[in-house]
Amino acid sequence: MSGTDGVGVVGCGLMGSGIAEVCARKGLDVLVAVSSARSEENGRRRVERSLERAVSKGGIGPADRDAALGRIAFTRDLGGLAGRQLIIEAITEDESAKLDLFSRLDKDVEDPDAVFTTNTSSLPVMKLARVMSRPERVVGTHFFNPVPVMPLVEVTRSLLTSPESVERVETFLTKTLGKEVVRSPDRAGFVVNALLVPYLLSAMRMAESGFASPEDIDRGMTQGCAHPMGPLRLADLIGLDTLEAVAGGLYAEFKEPLYAAPPLLSRMVEGGLLGKKSGRGFYRYD
Structure with a gap:
Protein backbone atom coordinates (compact mmCIF):
# COMPACT_ATOMS: atom_id res chain seq x y z
CA MET A 1 0.00 0.00 0.00
CA SER A 2 1.45 3.31 -1.00
CA GLY A 3 2.93 5.23 1.91
CA THR A 4 3.06 2.45 4.47
CA ASP A 5 4.69 -0.89 5.13
CA GLY A 6 2.02 -1.90 7.65
CA VAL A 7 -1.24 -3.76 7.13
CA GLY A 8 -4.02 -4.52 9.60
CA VAL A 9 -5.94 -7.79 9.43
CA VAL A 10 -9.07 -8.43 11.50
CA GLY A 11 -9.64 -12.11 12.22
CA CYS A 12 -7.20 -15.02 12.16
CA GLY A 13 -9.21 -18.02 11.03
CA LEU A 14 -8.42 -19.89 7.84
CA MET A 15 -8.65 -16.76 5.70
CA GLY A 16 -7.26 -14.18 8.11
CA SER A 17 -4.20 -16.27 8.94
CA GLY A 18 -3.55 -16.87 5.26
CA ILE A 19 -3.82 -13.17 4.43
CA ALA A 20 -1.53 -12.27 7.32
CA GLU A 21 1.01 -14.87 6.18
CA VAL A 22 1.04 -13.67 2.58
CA CYS A 23 1.53 -10.05 3.66
CA ALA A 24 4.33 -10.98 6.07
CA ARG A 25 6.10 -13.09 3.43
CA LYS A 26 6.13 -10.00 1.21
CA GLY A 27 8.00 -8.04 3.88
CA LEU A 28 5.04 -6.17 5.39
CA ASP A 29 4.53 -5.47 9.07
CA VAL A 30 1.20 -7.14 9.94
CA LEU A 31 -0.96 -6.45 12.98
CA VAL A 32 -3.76 -8.97 13.44
CA ALA A 33 -6.77 -8.05 15.58
CA VAL A 34 -8.36 -11.04 17.30
CA SER A 35 -11.24 -11.45 19.73
CA SER A 36 -9.59 -13.61 22.39
CA ALA A 37 -6.40 -15.26 23.60
CA ARG A 38 -7.64 -18.54 22.15
CA SER A 39 -8.15 -16.93 18.73
CA GLU A 40 -4.62 -15.58 18.88
CA GLU A 41 -3.17 -18.96 19.84
CA ASN A 42 -5.07 -20.80 17.11
CA GLY A 43 -4.23 -18.15 14.53
CA ARG A 44 -0.55 -18.14 15.33
CA ARG A 45 -0.51 -21.95 15.10
CA ARG A 46 -2.19 -21.85 11.68
CA VAL A 47 0.44 -19.46 10.36
CA GLU A 48 3.28 -21.53 11.81
CA ARG A 49 1.95 -24.77 10.29
CA SER A 50 1.47 -23.14 6.89
CA LEU A 51 4.99 -21.71 6.90
CA GLU A 52 6.39 -25.09 7.92
CA ARG A 53 4.64 -26.67 4.94
CA ALA A 54 6.18 -24.02 2.69
CA VAL A 55 9.62 -24.84 4.05
CA SER A 56 9.12 -28.60 3.66
CA LYS A 57 8.10 -28.11 0.03
CA GLY A 58 11.07 -25.89 -0.70
CA GLY A 59 9.01 -22.76 -1.32
CA ILE A 60 10.88 -20.75 1.32
CA GLY A 61 13.87 -21.28 3.57
CA PRO A 62 13.96 -21.45 7.38
CA ALA A 63 15.26 -17.88 7.56
CA ASP A 64 12.33 -16.63 5.46
CA ARG A 65 9.92 -18.52 7.72
CA ASP A 66 11.38 -16.96 10.85
CA ALA A 67 11.39 -13.49 9.30
CA ALA A 68 7.73 -13.79 8.29
CA LEU A 69 6.70 -14.93 11.77
CA GLY A 70 8.60 -11.99 13.24
CA ARG A 71 6.57 -9.55 11.15
CA ILE A 72 3.21 -10.70 12.55
CA ALA A 73 1.91 -9.26 15.82
CA PHE A 74 -1.47 -9.62 17.52
CA THR A 75 -3.82 -7.30 19.38
CA ARG A 76 -7.24 -7.57 21.00
CA ASP A 77 -7.80 -3.82 20.66
CA LEU A 78 -9.23 -2.57 17.35
CA GLY A 79 -7.84 0.84 18.23
CA GLY A 80 -4.38 -0.66 17.80
CA LEU A 81 -5.03 -0.67 14.04
CA ALA A 82 -5.08 3.12 13.95
CA GLY A 83 -2.44 4.45 11.59
CA ARG A 84 -2.62 1.47 9.24
CA GLN A 85 -3.42 2.62 5.72
CA LEU A 86 -5.03 -0.71 4.77
CA ILE A 87 -7.23 -2.81 7.03
CA ILE A 88 -8.48 -6.17 5.75
CA GLU A 89 -11.52 -7.71 7.47
CA ALA A 90 -11.48 -11.52 7.42
CA ILE A 91 -13.88 -12.66 10.15
CA THR A 92 -16.60 -15.29 9.86
CA GLU A 93 -19.12 -14.99 7.01
CA ASP A 94 -21.89 -13.62 9.20
CA GLU A 95 -23.67 -10.41 8.21
CA SER A 96 -24.48 -9.17 11.71
CA ALA A 97 -20.93 -9.82 12.94
CA LYS A 98 -19.43 -7.99 9.97
CA LEU A 99 -21.81 -5.04 10.35
CA ASP A 100 -20.91 -4.74 14.03
CA LEU A 101 -17.20 -4.91 13.23
CA PHE A 102 -17.31 -2.21 10.54
CA SER A 103 -19.31 0.01 12.83
CA ARG A 104 -16.62 -0.35 15.51
CA LEU A 105 -13.79 0.14 13.01
CA ASP A 106 -15.40 3.40 11.94
CA LYS A 107 -15.07 4.68 15.50
CA ASP A 108 -11.73 3.13 16.43
CA VAL A 109 -9.77 3.85 13.23
CA GLU A 110 -10.31 7.50 12.40
CA ASP A 111 -7.50 7.97 9.86
CA PRO A 112 -9.23 9.68 6.89
CA ASP A 113 -6.81 8.03 4.43
CA ALA A 114 -7.34 4.45 5.62
CA VAL A 115 -8.96 2.01 3.21
CA PHE A 116 -11.06 -0.85 4.60
CA THR A 117 -11.58 -4.09 2.71
CA THR A 118 -13.85 -7.04 3.39
CA ASN A 119 -13.08 -10.64 2.54
CA THR A 120 -16.77 -11.47 2.24
CA SER A 121 -17.59 -14.16 -0.30
CA SER A 122 -21.32 -13.53 -0.48
CA LEU A 123 -22.41 -10.23 1.12
CA PRO A 124 -22.83 -7.11 -1.01
CA VAL A 125 -20.15 -4.56 -0.10
CA MET A 126 -22.79 -1.82 0.15
CA LYS A 127 -24.34 -3.52 3.19
CA LEU A 128 -21.07 -3.15 5.08
CA ALA A 129 -20.11 0.27 3.72
CA ARG A 130 -23.41 1.84 4.77
CA VAL A 131 -22.56 1.60 8.50
CA MET A 132 -19.39 3.66 8.04
CA SER A 133 -18.99 7.42 7.81
CA ARG A 134 -16.49 6.82 4.98
CA PRO A 135 -18.31 4.38 2.66
CA GLU A 136 -16.15 5.53 -0.24
CA ARG A 137 -13.20 3.84 1.52
CA VAL A 138 -14.74 0.34 1.63
CA VAL A 139 -13.73 -2.23 -1.02
CA GLY A 140 -14.48 -5.93 -1.39
CA THR A 141 -11.41 -8.19 -1.59
CA HIS A 142 -12.43 -11.83 -1.78
CA PHE A 143 -9.33 -14.02 -1.34
CA PHE A 144 -9.46 -17.76 -1.98
CA ASN A 145 -8.45 -20.59 0.33
CA PRO A 146 -5.62 -21.43 0.85
CA VAL A 147 -4.53 -17.81 0.47
CA PRO A 148 -0.76 -18.52 0.18
CA VAL A 149 -1.44 -20.86 -2.77
CA MET A 150 -4.44 -19.47 -4.64
CA PRO A 151 -3.50 -16.51 -6.87
CA LEU A 152 -6.94 -14.95 -7.36
CA VAL A 153 -8.64 -12.08 -5.52
CA GLU A 154 -12.05 -10.74 -6.54
CA VAL A 155 -12.25 -6.96 -6.16
CA THR A 156 -15.66 -5.38 -5.72
CA ARG A 157 -16.66 -1.74 -5.41
CA SER A 158 -20.02 -0.57 -4.15
CA LEU A 159 -21.90 2.31 -5.73
CA LEU A 160 -20.24 4.55 -3.13
CA THR A 161 -16.65 3.27 -3.39
CA SER A 162 -14.24 5.85 -4.79
CA PRO A 163 -12.10 5.02 -7.86
CA GLU A 164 -9.04 6.03 -5.80
CA SER A 165 -9.77 3.39 -3.16
CA VAL A 166 -10.17 0.68 -5.79
CA GLU A 167 -6.95 1.71 -7.49
CA ARG A 168 -5.00 1.66 -4.23
CA VAL A 169 -6.31 -1.78 -3.31
CA GLU A 170 -5.70 -3.29 -6.75
CA THR A 171 -2.17 -1.90 -6.81
CA PHE A 172 -1.51 -3.42 -3.40
CA LEU A 173 -2.87 -6.81 -4.45
CA THR A 174 -1.06 -7.04 -7.78
CA LYS A 175 2.18 -5.16 -7.18
CA THR A 176 2.84 -5.94 -3.51
CA LEU A 177 1.23 -9.36 -3.00
CA GLY A 178 1.59 -10.61 -6.58
CA LYS A 179 -2.05 -11.67 -6.84
CA GLU A 180 -4.29 -11.82 -9.90
CA VAL A 181 -7.39 -9.63 -9.78
CA VAL A 182 -10.81 -9.93 -11.36
CA ARG A 183 -13.41 -7.22 -10.92
CA SER A 184 -16.96 -8.05 -9.96
CA PRO A 185 -20.14 -6.01 -9.65
CA ASP A 186 -21.46 -5.60 -6.12
CA ARG A 187 -23.90 -8.47 -5.96
CA ALA A 188 -23.99 -11.51 -3.71
CA GLY A 189 -21.55 -14.23 -4.75
CA PHE A 190 -19.60 -11.98 -7.11
CA VAL A 191 -18.18 -13.90 -10.10
CA VAL A 192 -16.75 -17.14 -8.75
Missing part, protein backbone atom coordinates in the same frame (compact mmCIF):
# COMPACT_ATOMS: atom_id res chain seq x y z
CA ASN A 193 -19.30 -18.16 -6.12
CA ALA A 194 -22.23 -17.22 -8.35
CA LEU A 195 -20.99 -19.98 -10.66
CA LEU A 196 -19.41 -22.36 -8.17
CA VAL A 197 -22.01 -22.61 -5.39
CA PRO A 198 -24.92 -23.91 -7.53
CA TYR A 199 -22.56 -26.60 -8.85
CA LEU A 200 -21.55 -27.70 -5.34
CA LEU A 201 -25.15 -27.67 -4.10
CA SER A 202 -26.23 -29.73 -7.11
CA ALA A 203 -23.62 -32.36 -6.21
CA MET A 204 -24.98 -32.44 -2.64
CA ARG A 205 -28.54 -32.93 -3.88
CA MET A 206 -27.34 -35.79 -6.07
CA ALA A 207 -25.70 -37.47 -3.07
CA GLU A 208 -28.68 -36.70 -0.82
CA SER A 209 -31.11 -38.35 -3.25
CA GLY A 210 -28.99 -41.50 -3.46
CA PHE A 211 -28.47 -40.99 -7.19
CA ALA A 212 -24.71 -41.49 -6.73
CA SER A 213 -22.21 -41.81 -3.91
CA PRO A 214 -19.93 -38.89 -2.97
CA GLU A 215 -16.97 -40.92 -4.21
CA ASP A 216 -18.53 -41.56 -7.61
CA ILE A 217 -19.69 -37.95 -7.97
CA ASP A 218 -16.19 -36.68 -7.27
CA ARG A 219 -14.54 -39.33 -9.44
CA GLY A 220 -16.87 -38.45 -12.30
CA MET A 221 -15.85 -34.79 -12.22
CA THR A 222 -12.12 -35.35 -11.73
CA GLN A 223 -11.73 -38.22 -14.18
CA GLY A 224 -14.45 -37.24 -16.63
CA CYS A 225 -14.17 -33.46 -16.65
CA ALA A 226 -10.51 -33.00 -15.61
CA HIS A 227 -11.45 -30.99 -12.53
CA PRO A 228 -8.54 -30.97 -10.05
CA MET A 229 -10.93 -31.77 -7.18
CA GLY A 230 -14.44 -33.19 -7.01
CA PRO A 231 -17.30 -30.95 -5.83
CA LEU A 232 -17.91 -32.68 -2.50
CA ARG A 233 -14.27 -32.82 -1.51
CA LEU A 234 -14.00 -29.17 -2.53
CA ALA A 235 -17.02 -28.37 -0.34
CA ASP A 236 -15.24 -30.06 2.57
CA LEU A 237 -12.16 -27.96 1.91
CA ILE A 238 -14.12 -24.70 1.77
CA GLY A 239 -16.00 -25.56 4.97
CA LEU A 240 -19.64 -26.63 4.92
CA ASP A 241 -20.64 -23.87 7.35
CA THR A 242 -19.05 -21.28 5.10
CA LEU A 243 -20.75 -22.79 2.08
CA GLU A 244 -24.13 -22.75 3.82
CA ALA A 245 -23.63 -19.07 4.69
CA VAL A 246 -22.68 -18.20 1.11
CA ALA A 247 -25.67 -20.11 -0.25
CA GLY A 248 -27.91 -18.23 2.19
CA GLY A 249 -26.57 -14.90 0.97
CA LEU A 250 -27.08 -15.85 -2.66
CA TYR A 251 -30.61 -17.10 -2.06
CA ALA A 252 -31.54 -13.98 -0.09
CA GLU A 253 -30.42 -11.79 -2.99
CA PHE A 254 -31.75 -13.71 -5.99
CA LYS A 255 -34.48 -16.03 -4.61
CA GLU A 256 -33.39 -18.68 -7.11
CA PRO A 257 -33.96 -22.33 -5.99
CA LEU A 258 -30.54 -23.38 -7.28
CA TYR A 259 -28.96 -21.22 -4.53
CA ALA A 260 -30.97 -22.76 -1.66
CA ALA A 261 -29.00 -24.99 0.71
CA PRO A 262 -30.24 -28.61 0.56
CA PRO A 263 -31.43 -30.15 3.85
CA LEU A 264 -28.40 -32.46 3.94
CA LEU A 265 -26.03 -29.47 4.08
CA SER A 266 -28.04 -27.84 6.87
CA ARG A 267 -28.12 -31.07 8.94
CA MET A 268 -24.36 -31.58 8.54
CA VAL A 269 -23.62 -28.05 9.70
CA GLU A 270 -25.99 -28.41 12.65
CA GLY A 271 -24.17 -31.62 13.59
CA GLY A 272 -20.73 -30.01 13.46
CA LEU A 273 -19.70 -31.95 10.35
CA LEU A 274 -18.03 -28.96 8.73
CA GLY A 275 -15.57 -30.69 6.42
CA LYS A 276 -11.82 -30.92 6.61
CA LYS A 277 -11.45 -28.35 9.40
CA SER A 278 -13.64 -30.43 11.76
CA GLY A 279 -12.27 -33.79 10.67
CA ARG A 280 -15.47 -34.96 9.01
CA GLY A 281 -17.78 -33.80 6.23
CA PHE A 282 -18.58 -35.80 3.14
CA TYR A 283 -15.29 -37.54 3.89
CA ARG A 284 -13.30 -38.28 7.04
CA TYR A 285 -9.95 -36.61 7.66
CA ASP A 286 -7.09 -37.33 10.05
Whole structure:
Protein backbone atom coordinates (compact mmCIF):
# COMPACT_ATOMS: atom_id res chain seq x y z
CA MET A 1 0.00 0.00 0.00
CA SER A 2 1.45 3.31 -1.00
CA GLY A 3 2.93 5.23 1.91
CA THR A 4 3.06 2.45 4.47
CA ASP A 5 4.69 -0.89 5.13
CA GLY A 6 2.02 -1.90 7.65
CA VAL A 7 -1.24 -3.76 7.13
CA GLY A 8 -4.02 -4.52 9.60
CA VAL A 9 -5.94 -7.79 9.43
CA VAL A 10 -9.07 -8.43 11.50
CA GLY A 11 -9.64 -12.11 12.22
CA CYS A 12 -7.20 -15.02 12.16
CA GLY A 13 -9.21 -18.02 11.03
CA LEU A 14 -8.42 -19.89 7.84
CA MET A 15 -8.65 -16.76 5.70
CA GLY A 16 -7.26 -14.18 8.11
CA SER A 17 -4.20 -16.27 8.94
CA GLY A 18 -3.55 -16.87 5.26
CA ILE A 19 -3.82 -13.17 4.43
CA ALA A 20 -1.53 -12.27 7.32
CA GLU A 21 1.01 -14.87 6.18
CA VAL A 22 1.04 -13.67 2.58
CA CYS A 23 1.53 -10.05 3.66
CA ALA A 24 4.33 -10.98 6.07
CA ARG A 25 6.10 -13.09 3.43
CA LYS A 26 6.13 -10.00 1.21
CA GLY A 27 8.00 -8.04 3.88
CA LEU A 28 5.04 -6.17 5.39
CA ASP A 29 4.53 -5.47 9.07
CA VAL A 30 1.20 -7.14 9.94
CA LEU A 31 -0.96 -6.45 12.98
CA VAL A 32 -3.76 -8.97 13.44
CA ALA A 33 -6.77 -8.05 15.58
CA VAL A 34 -8.36 -11.04 17.30
CA SER A 35 -11.24 -11.45 19.73
CA SER A 36 -9.59 -13.61 22.39
CA ALA A 37 -6.40 -15.26 23.60
CA ARG A 38 -7.64 -18.54 22.15
CA SER A 39 -8.15 -16.93 18.73
CA GLU A 40 -4.62 -15.58 18.88
CA GLU A 41 -3.17 -18.96 19.84
CA ASN A 42 -5.07 -20.80 17.11
CA GLY A 43 -4.23 -18.15 14.53
CA ARG A 44 -0.55 -18.14 15.33
CA ARG A 45 -0.51 -21.95 15.10
CA ARG A 46 -2.19 -21.85 11.68
CA VAL A 47 0.44 -19.46 10.36
CA GLU A 48 3.28 -21.53 11.81
CA ARG A 49 1.95 -24.77 10.29
CA SER A 50 1.47 -23.14 6.89
CA LEU A 51 4.99 -21.71 6.90
CA GLU A 52 6.39 -25.09 7.92
CA ARG A 53 4.64 -26.67 4.94
CA ALA A 54 6.18 -24.02 2.69
CA VAL A 55 9.62 -24.84 4.05
CA SER A 56 9.12 -28.60 3.66
CA LYS A 57 8.10 -28.11 0.03
CA GLY A 58 11.07 -25.89 -0.70
CA GLY A 59 9.01 -22.76 -1.32
CA ILE A 60 10.88 -20.75 1.32
CA GLY A 61 13.87 -21.28 3.57
CA PRO A 62 13.96 -21.45 7.38
CA ALA A 63 15.26 -17.88 7.56
CA ASP A 64 12.33 -16.63 5.46
CA ARG A 65 9.92 -18.52 7.72
CA ASP A 66 11.38 -16.96 10.85
CA ALA A 67 11.39 -13.49 9.30
CA ALA A 68 7.73 -13.79 8.29
CA LEU A 69 6.70 -14.93 11.77
CA GLY A 70 8.60 -11.99 13.24
CA ARG A 71 6.57 -9.55 11.15
CA ILE A 72 3.21 -10.70 12.55
CA ALA A 73 1.91 -9.26 15.82
CA PHE A 74 -1.47 -9.62 17.52
CA THR A 75 -3.82 -7.30 19.38
CA ARG A 76 -7.24 -7.57 21.00
CA ASP A 77 -7.80 -3.82 20.66
CA LEU A 78 -9.23 -2.57 17.35
CA GLY A 79 -7.84 0.84 18.23
CA GLY A 80 -4.38 -0.66 17.80
CA LEU A 81 -5.03 -0.67 14.04
CA ALA A 82 -5.08 3.12 13.95
CA GLY A 83 -2.44 4.45 11.59
CA ARG A 84 -2.62 1.47 9.24
CA GLN A 85 -3.42 2.62 5.72
CA LEU A 86 -5.03 -0.71 4.77
CA ILE A 87 -7.23 -2.81 7.03
CA ILE A 88 -8.48 -6.17 5.75
CA GLU A 89 -11.52 -7.71 7.47
CA ALA A 90 -11.48 -11.52 7.42
CA ILE A 91 -13.88 -12.66 10.15
CA THR A 92 -16.60 -15.29 9.86
CA GLU A 93 -19.12 -14.99 7.01
CA ASP A 94 -21.89 -13.62 9.20
CA GLU A 95 -23.67 -10.41 8.21
CA SER A 96 -24.48 -9.17 11.71
CA ALA A 97 -20.93 -9.82 12.94
CA LYS A 98 -19.43 -7.99 9.97
CA LEU A 99 -21.81 -5.04 10.35
CA ASP A 100 -20.91 -4.74 14.03
CA LEU A 101 -17.20 -4.91 13.23
CA PHE A 102 -17.31 -2.21 10.54
CA SER A 103 -19.31 0.01 12.83
CA ARG A 104 -16.62 -0.35 15.51
CA LEU A 105 -13.79 0.14 13.01
CA ASP A 106 -15.40 3.40 11.94
CA LYS A 107 -15.07 4.68 15.50
CA ASP A 108 -11.73 3.13 16.43
CA VAL A 109 -9.77 3.85 13.23
CA GLU A 110 -10.31 7.50 12.40
CA ASP A 111 -7.50 7.97 9.86
CA PRO A 112 -9.23 9.68 6.89
CA ASP A 113 -6.81 8.03 4.43
CA ALA A 114 -7.34 4.45 5.62
CA VAL A 115 -8.96 2.01 3.21
CA PHE A 116 -11.06 -0.85 4.60
CA THR A 117 -11.58 -4.09 2.71
CA THR A 118 -13.85 -7.04 3.39
CA ASN A 119 -13.08 -10.64 2.54
CA THR A 120 -16.77 -11.47 2.24
CA SER A 121 -17.59 -14.16 -0.30
CA SER A 122 -21.32 -13.53 -0.48
CA LEU A 123 -22.41 -10.23 1.12
CA PRO A 124 -22.83 -7.11 -1.01
CA VAL A 125 -20.15 -4.56 -0.10
CA MET A 126 -22.79 -1.82 0.15
CA LYS A 127 -24.34 -3.52 3.19
CA LEU A 128 -21.07 -3.15 5.08
CA ALA A 129 -20.11 0.27 3.72
CA ARG A 130 -23.41 1.84 4.77
CA VAL A 131 -22.56 1.60 8.50
CA MET A 132 -19.39 3.66 8.04
CA SER A 133 -18.99 7.42 7.81
CA ARG A 134 -16.49 6.82 4.98
CA PRO A 135 -18.31 4.38 2.66
CA GLU A 136 -16.15 5.53 -0.24
CA ARG A 137 -13.20 3.84 1.52
CA VAL A 138 -14.74 0.34 1.63
CA VAL A 139 -13.73 -2.23 -1.02
CA GLY A 140 -14.48 -5.93 -1.39
CA THR A 141 -11.41 -8.19 -1.59
CA HIS A 142 -12.43 -11.83 -1.78
CA PHE A 143 -9.33 -14.02 -1.34
CA PHE A 144 -9.46 -17.76 -1.98
CA ASN A 145 -8.45 -20.59 0.33
CA PRO A 146 -5.62 -21.43 0.85
CA VAL A 147 -4.53 -17.81 0.47
CA PRO A 148 -0.76 -18.52 0.18
CA VAL A 149 -1.44 -20.86 -2.77
CA MET A 150 -4.44 -19.47 -4.64
CA PRO A 151 -3.50 -16.51 -6.87
CA LEU A 152 -6.94 -14.95 -7.36
CA VAL A 153 -8.64 -12.08 -5.52
CA GLU A 154 -12.05 -10.74 -6.54
CA VAL A 155 -12.25 -6.96 -6.16
CA THR A 156 -15.66 -5.38 -5.72
CA ARG A 157 -16.66 -1.74 -5.41
CA SER A 158 -20.02 -0.57 -4.15
CA LEU A 159 -21.90 2.31 -5.73
CA LEU A 160 -20.24 4.55 -3.13
CA THR A 161 -16.65 3.27 -3.39
CA SER A 162 -14.24 5.85 -4.79
CA PRO A 163 -12.10 5.02 -7.86
CA GLU A 164 -9.04 6.03 -5.80
CA SER A 165 -9.77 3.39 -3.16
CA VAL A 166 -10.17 0.68 -5.79
CA GLU A 167 -6.95 1.71 -7.49
CA ARG A 168 -5.00 1.66 -4.23
CA VAL A 169 -6.31 -1.78 -3.31
CA GLU A 170 -5.70 -3.29 -6.75
CA THR A 171 -2.17 -1.90 -6.81
CA PHE A 172 -1.51 -3.42 -3.40
CA LEU A 173 -2.87 -6.81 -4.45
CA THR A 174 -1.06 -7.04 -7.78
CA LYS A 175 2.18 -5.16 -7.18
CA THR A 176 2.84 -5.94 -3.51
CA LEU A 177 1.23 -9.36 -3.00
CA GLY A 178 1.59 -10.61 -6.58
CA LYS A 179 -2.05 -11.67 -6.84
CA GLU A 180 -4.29 -11.82 -9.90
CA VAL A 181 -7.39 -9.63 -9.78
CA VAL A 182 -10.81 -9.93 -11.36
CA ARG A 183 -13.41 -7.22 -10.92
CA SER A 184 -16.96 -8.05 -9.96
CA PRO A 185 -20.14 -6.01 -9.65
CA ASP A 186 -21.46 -5.60 -6.12
CA ARG A 187 -23.90 -8.47 -5.96
CA ALA A 188 -23.99 -11.51 -3.71
CA GLY A 189 -21.55 -14.23 -4.75
CA PHE A 190 -19.60 -11.98 -7.11
CA VAL A 191 -18.18 -13.90 -10.10
CA VAL A 192 -16.75 -17.14 -8.75
CA ASN A 193 -19.30 -18.16 -6.12
CA ALA A 194 -22.23 -17.22 -8.35
CA LEU A 195 -20.99 -19.98 -10.66
CA LEU A 196 -19.41 -22.36 -8.17
CA VAL A 197 -22.01 -22.61 -5.39
CA PRO A 198 -24.92 -23.91 -7.53
CA TYR A 199 -22.56 -26.60 -8.85
CA LEU A 200 -21.55 -27.70 -5.34
CA LEU A 201 -25.15 -27.67 -4.10
CA SER A 202 -26.23 -29.73 -7.11
CA ALA A 203 -23.62 -32.36 -6.21
CA MET A 204 -24.98 -32.44 -2.64
CA ARG A 205 -28.54 -32.93 -3.88
CA MET A 206 -27.34 -35.79 -6.07
CA ALA A 207 -25.70 -37.47 -3.07
CA GLU A 208 -28.68 -36.70 -0.82
CA SER A 209 -31.11 -38.35 -3.25
CA GLY A 210 -28.99 -41.50 -3.46
CA PHE A 211 -28.47 -40.99 -7.19
CA ALA A 212 -24.71 -41.49 -6.73
CA SER A 213 -22.21 -41.81 -3.91
CA PRO A 214 -19.93 -38.89 -2.97
CA GLU A 215 -16.97 -40.92 -4.21
CA ASP A 216 -18.53 -41.56 -7.61
CA ILE A 217 -19.69 -37.95 -7.97
CA ASP A 218 -16.19 -36.68 -7.27
CA ARG A 219 -14.54 -39.33 -9.44
CA GLY A 220 -16.87 -38.45 -12.30
CA MET A 221 -15.85 -34.79 -12.22
CA THR A 222 -12.12 -35.35 -11.73
CA GLN A 223 -11.73 -38.22 -14.18
CA GLY A 224 -14.45 -37.24 -16.63
CA CYS A 225 -14.17 -33.46 -16.65
CA ALA A 226 -10.51 -33.00 -15.61
CA HIS A 227 -11.45 -30.99 -12.53
CA PRO A 228 -8.54 -30.97 -10.05
CA MET A 229 -10.93 -31.77 -7.18
CA GLY A 230 -14.44 -33.19 -7.01
CA PRO A 231 -17.30 -30.95 -5.83
CA LEU A 232 -17.91 -32.68 -2.50
CA ARG A 233 -14.27 -32.82 -1.51
CA LEU A 234 -14.00 -29.17 -2.53
CA ALA A 235 -17.02 -28.37 -0.34
CA ASP A 236 -15.24 -30.06 2.57
CA LEU A 237 -12.16 -27.96 1.91
CA ILE A 238 -14.12 -24.70 1.77
CA GLY A 239 -16.00 -25.56 4.97
CA LEU A 240 -19.64 -26.63 4.92
CA ASP A 241 -20.64 -23.87 7.35
CA THR A 242 -19.05 -21.28 5.10
CA LEU A 243 -20.75 -22.79 2.08
CA GLU A 244 -24.13 -22.75 3.82
CA ALA A 245 -23.63 -19.07 4.69
CA VAL A 246 -22.68 -18.20 1.11
CA ALA A 247 -25.67 -20.11 -0.25
CA GLY A 248 -27.91 -18.23 2.19
CA GLY A 249 -26.57 -14.90 0.97
CA LEU A 250 -27.08 -15.85 -2.66
CA TYR A 251 -30.61 -17.10 -2.06
CA ALA A 252 -31.54 -13.98 -0.09
CA GLU A 253 -30.42 -11.79 -2.99
CA PHE A 254 -31.75 -13.71 -5.99
CA LYS A 255 -34.48 -16.03 -4.61
CA GLU A 256 -33.39 -18.68 -7.11
CA PRO A 257 -33.96 -22.33 -5.99
CA LEU A 258 -30.54 -23.38 -7.28
CA TYR A 259 -28.96 -21.22 -4.53
CA ALA A 260 -30.97 -22.76 -1.66
CA ALA A 261 -29.00 -24.99 0.71
CA PRO A 262 -30.24 -28.61 0.56
CA PRO A 263 -31.43 -30.15 3.85
CA LEU A 264 -28.40 -32.46 3.94
CA LEU A 265 -26.03 -29.47 4.08
CA SER A 266 -28.04 -27.84 6.87
CA ARG A 267 -28.12 -31.07 8.94
CA MET A 268 -24.36 -31.58 8.54
CA VAL A 269 -23.62 -28.05 9.70
CA GLU A 270 -25.99 -28.41 12.65
CA GLY A 271 -24.17 -31.62 13.59
CA GLY A 272 -20.73 -30.01 13.46
CA LEU A 273 -19.70 -31.95 10.35
CA LEU A 274 -18.03 -28.96 8.73
CA GLY A 275 -15.57 -30.69 6.42
CA LYS A 276 -11.82 -30.92 6.61
CA LYS A 277 -11.45 -28.35 9.40
CA SER A 278 -13.64 -30.43 11.76
CA GLY A 279 -12.27 -33.79 10.67
CA ARG A 280 -15.47 -34.96 9.01
CA GLY A 281 -17.78 -33.80 6.23
CA PHE A 282 -18.58 -35.80 3.14
CA TYR A 283 -15.29 -37.54 3.89
CA ARG A 284 -13.30 -38.28 7.04
CA TYR A 285 -9.95 -36.61 7.66
CA ASP A 286 -7.09 -37.33 10.05
